[in-house]
Amino acid sequence: MSIRIKTLGELKDSNWKSKKIKDELRDNLIKNKKNKIDIFSDIHGYNDTVIPDLERAILSKHDINFLGLRGQAKTKIARKLVELLDEYIPIIDGSVLNDDPYSPISFYGKDLIRKEGDNTPITWIHKSSRFSEKLATPDVTVPDLIGDVDPIKAASLKLSFSDHQVINYGLIPRSNRCIFVINEIPDLQPRIQVSLFNILQENDIQIRGFNFRMPLDIQFIFTANPEDYTNRGNIVTPLKDRIGSQILTHYPKSIEISKKITSQEIKVGDEIKEKIYVPNIAKDLIEQLAFEARNYEFVDIKSGVSARLTISAFEYMMATAERRMYTNGDINTTIRLSDFISIIPAVNGKLELVYEGEQEGSYIVVLNLIGKTIKSVFNKIFPVISEIKKDKKSENPYAKILKWFEKNKLNINNDISDKEYSDLLVSVDGLQEFVKNHLPKIEEKEFKFYMEFLLHGISENSLISKKYTSTSVDFKDLISDIFSAQQKQN
Numbered sequence: 001m002s003i004r005i006k007t008l009g010e011l012k013d014s015n016w017k018s019k020k021i022k023d024e025l026r027d028n029l030i031k032n033k034k035n036k037i038d039i040f041s042d043i044h045g046y047n048d049t050v051i052p053d054l055e056r057a058i059l060s061k062h063d064i065n066f067l068g069l070r071g072q073a074k075t076k077i078a079r080k081l082v083e084l085l086d087e088y089i090p091i092i093d094g095s096v097l098n099d100d101p102y103s104p105i106s107f108y109g110k111d112l113i114r115k116e117g118d119n120t121p122i123t124w125i126h127k128s129s130r131f132s133e134k135l136a137t138p139d140v141t142v143p144d145l146i147g148d149v150d151p152i153k154a155a156s157l158k159l160s161f162s163d164h165q166v167i168n169y170g171l172i173p174r175s176n177r178c179i180f181v182i183n184e185i186p187d188l189q190p191r192i193q194v195s196l197f198n199i200l201q202e203n204d205i206q207i208r209g210f211n212f213r214m215p216l217d218i219q220f221i222f223t224a225n226p227e228d229y230t231n232r233g234n235i236v237t238p239l240k241d242r243i244g245s246q247i248l249t250h251y252p253k254s255i256e257i258s259k260k261i262t263s264q265e266i267k268v269g270d271e272i273k274e275k276i277y278v279p280n281i282a283k284d285l286i287e288q289l290a291f292e293a294r295n296y297e298f299v300d301i302k303s304g305v306s307a308r309l310t311i312s313a314f315e316y317m318m319a320t321a322e323r324r325m326y327t328n329g330d331i332n333t334t335i336r337l338s339d340f341i342s343i344i345p346a347v348n349g350k351l352e353l354v355y356e357g358e359q360e361g362s363y364i365v366v367l368n369l370i371g372k373t374i375k376s377v378f379n380k381i382f383p384v385i386s387e388i389k390k391d392k393k394s395e396n397p398y399a400k401i402l403k404w405f406e407k408n409k410l411n412i413n414n415d416i417s418d419k420e421y422s423d424l425l426v427s428v429d430g431l432q433e434f435v436k437n438h439l440p441k442i443e444e445k446e447f448k449f450y451m452e453f454l455l456h457g458i459s460e461n462s463l464i465s466k467k468y469t470s471t472s473v474d475f476k477d478l479i480s481d482i483f484s485a486q487q488k489q490n
Helices: 008-013 021-034 050-059 074-084 107-119 151-157 190-194 197-201 237-242 255-265 270-275 280-293 308-327 337-341 344-348 355-360 362-381 385-390 399-407 418-426 431-438 444-460 478-489
Strands: 064-067 088-092 122-126 131-135 147-149 167-169 178-183 204-207 210-213 218-224 245-248 410-413 464-468 472-477
Touching (some): 008 107, 021 050, 021 074, 050 074, 050 245, 064 074, 074 131, 088 107, 147 204, 190 237, 197 204, 255 308, 270 308, 280 444, 308 337, 362 444, 399 431, 399 444, 410 418, 418 431, 418 444, 431 444, 472 478
Parallel strands (some): 064 218, 064 245, 178 218
Antiparallel strands (some): 147 167, 204 210, 464 472
8 A cells, every 4th residue: 555645535546445453463464374474483482382372362353461470571472463563554644543534533533524525634654653552550540541631621612521622532542553552450550450441342431430432443462460479469350351362471491492582682792792602501501590590499489580580691691701801801702600600690680589588698599599500400411429429339430520629729710811710720630531521522612611610510519619709719628628617616
């Protein structure tokens, strides 16, 4: 359709046909399915769950509620639906309600057509302008969403409060022929939720006790946390009854899916990516941290652990390596395990702790989580230490490394140069040999990461002791560390 058409008469001559927005979404979805076009290609992990449910809801022409914990791409999916709208649609020029030229709903639109007829001016709006979004908060009012009567206008025009001309329309009427999203709908006060009943079912609005017949054409999308999990409120039952489909979202079900999401969403410049090499195991650790947090006893599972945790953690890990690179005057570097451990400030604010966790302290909780993460990934790569301890007949493969720590200790400063870092790790007898024997195919750039990772892994399995300071980590023999601690107490 040519957007050069400027009048109602020209529009009629063009054979343009009006569509309801739900029909528009449905028809374009069908067209995309037939042409193998996937607008949700950057939404990972939902191909077999959420997306099929969403497509069925669109085909059913339902209003939709996405129900899930924070950081599950609910709003991201809602915004993607704009791509299912027609590129341009015509509206009556000057209409605040995006009036369909064939069937206007506002007093302004009806009056203009009555006066101008086929000469009624029209304009075209792009699909990007047909999306409205409102974050629900307890202070949202009915006038904000629906509208209110302007008493000054009523008095000056000598009109009744029930006249269309005296209404100042709210967000919802102004979103006519658009997708309208209300995020976190349980946060809306019940009386505000009630104001949506008529719009969803009867196609009229009520302002100051006056009913205005207004067949709004809107695709409603709501998002909410599971109501049993929120302390803020619930979706009132009659409103839930009027929402056509409720779709459950979820967190990524595998490390690989989680890695795809993080890689897509991180805000790290290409220049930095070229200078800082990230071993694949470092990416695994970042994602495993979120999986561990979602099952950790000190973290409130009802609040959820957002995918934003891994994104922020990855960005912070990169920034740590970047800072060290500049400090040492290097032109490039490789992520170290100490860079992963440094992510505590990026993770702290992303976790809601239960009472026991609050008592423990957020820093300790995150540090323990990092330890659990290292141990979990370590047991997938290297010989499991708990099984070695049970097998009394077999030789301990870590014996050579442990023997070195009987007479030596290792201090790794976070900011030392790559060469100093390498020399320290190589100085540990048996460490380099162990990694080579068990991981013969790893890239040279990743080798030192695995060496330090091995030290942290055997420490988490209580074979050597580990102590963090603000600038470094100390590794030493476990027994001697226990004795020294006892001597200090005495």
